[in-house]
Amino acid sequence: MAGEKDKAEGTWDEAKGTVKDKAGEATGDRSTEAEGKGDQAKGKVKKAKGDVKDAGEKVKDRINEAFD
Numbered sequence: 001m002a003g004e005k006d007k008a009e010g011t012w013d014e015a016k017g018t019v020k021d022k023a024g025e026a027t028g029d030r031s032t033e034a035e036g037k038g039d040q041a042k043g044k045v046k047k048a049k050g051d052v053k054d055a056g057e058k059v060k061d062r063i064n065e066a067f068d
């Protein structure tokens with residue numbers, strides 16, 4: 001589907017962010033912790049973007065089916 005790349009990138013960003021967040025917490029490095037939280041948020045946005053693309057593609061397919 002159209003949104004698979006965005007979903008995969010989002011999952012990667014979330015995972016990377018979780019690691020940074022936890023590493024920052026463990027070491028007391030607030031900058032790394034904040035960067036990790038930012039990466040997690042970025043990943044969630046990318047995954048949502050992928051969901052929207054997939055939904056749009058489904059609507060397009062249904063419209064095409066209706067006119068076939």
